[in-house]
Amino acid sequence: MIAIADKTEILIEALPYIQQYEQKTFVIKYGGAAMVDEELKETFAQDVTLLKKIGVRMVIVHGGGKDITDLAVKLGLPTRFVQGQRYTDEAMMEVVQMVLGGKTNQDIVARINQHDGGAVGLNGVDNGMFLVRKHTEGGADLGLVGDIVRVNTTFLELLFTHDVMPVIAPIGVDTEGRVHNINADIAAGCLAAALQAEKLVYLSDVPGVMVNNELLHSLDRSRAAALVDAGTVTSGMVPKIRSAFGALDAGVNKVHIIDGRVKHSMLLEIFTKEGVGTEVVH
Ligand SMILES: Nc1ncnc2c1ncn2[C@@H]1O[C@H](COP(=O)(O)OP(=O)(O)OP(=O)(O)O)[C@@H](O)[C@H]1O
Ligand SMILES: [Mg+2]
Structure with missing residues (x-):
């Protein structure tokens, strides 16, 4: 048990952060084990609700590759891979819409709202939030996979003024209306x-970006490029790092990759001096 004096100290340590982050925007990419394990789903819902209640504008963007694969298997749809990446044909895109924009999204929203988090489920098709162009980088044709060319935040701003927490499925639409x-x-x-x-x-x-089984507490651009070139950072970590630097370049203040398997890791990152995981820095 924590003594009362220690509890009050912990709460007071959070005060400057609460003051600093009021009315600021946090974007959380929700994925991996924290989206699968029952207990972690619950602590995630608590954490984002707590942050919203102290005045942070919370935005959740979620993955769901596993749910998509599971339904595709149930439906007997073959999953094609091109250079190790999922090929999204029209039938698979229907599954993506049903799962990501449907059940997966609503399950997250329902769980957050159990805690009175005021979440609303959306995807990038809503109000043309994510305008996309067919993904072509790297030469591989991945089918109906899009790169974002424009983000329309109008509707999100409206939601913030009404104290609503958007939970967003990563689906977008191109100029022809194709999802x-x-x-x-x-x-x-x-x-x-x-x-x-x-x-x-x-x-x-994962605990963050790992090199030889050790956690990197901070990662800058040149080190990141070297780690990708050397094959030390691969697969699902590559898009995180790329988009992390893109976000920093565009003016996002801080980017962190943290361990979603650790209960309340988000709160530790945000409310303590020490922080956890890897901070991606300029
Ligand atoms: N140097 C590295 N440090 C840490 N993880 C790495 C590294 N290189 C590759 N990875 C891989 O990146 C993975 C994390 O990305 P992954 O796409 O699998 O998960 P996610 O994005 O959290 O979840 P989801 O894709 O389901 O939303 C790790 O599980 C690990 O296998
Ligand atoms: Mg991933």
Whole structure:
């Protein structure tokens, strides 16, 4: 048990942060184990609600690759991979819409609202939030996968003035009205940039960026480039790092990659001097 004096000290340590972050915007990329484990889902919902209640403008962008794969398997849809990445054909895009923009999104919203978090589920199609162009980088044709070319934050601003927390599925639409799947890390980075967020936090299933089994507390651009070149940073960590630097360039103040498997890691990152995970720095 924590003694009363220690409890009050912990609460008071949070005060300057509460003052600093009131009315600021935090974009949280929600993914990995924190979206699967029952207890972690619950603590996540508590954390984002607490932050919103102290006056932070909270925005959640979620992944859901596992849910998509699960339903595709149930429906007997084959998953095609091109250079290790999922190919999104029209049938798969329907699953993406049903799952990401449907059940996955609503499950997160329902859980947050159990705690009175005032969450509303959206996706990038709503009010043309994410305008996309077919993804072409790297040469591989991934089908209906989009790169964000413009973010429209008008509707989100409206929600903030009504104290609503948007929970956003990474789906966008092109100029022809075709819906596309978007990498959730990249969507979170673009949204943080467009909102000029104070913080962008990636919740993942690792302690942060690891090198030789050790956590990097801070990572700058040249080190990141070297780690990617050397093959030390690969797969799902690459879009996080790329979009992290993109967000910093666009004026986002701080970017953190933290361990979503640790209960309340988000609160530790935000309310303590020490912080956790990897901070991506200029
Ligand atoms: N140097 C590295 N340090 C840490 N993780 C790394 C590194 N290189 C590659 N990775 C991989 O990146 C993964 C994190 O990205 P991943 O896309 O799998 O999860 P996520 O984005 O949190 O979840 P989701 O994609 O389901 O939303 C880690 O599980 C790890 O396998
Ligand atoms: Mg990922």
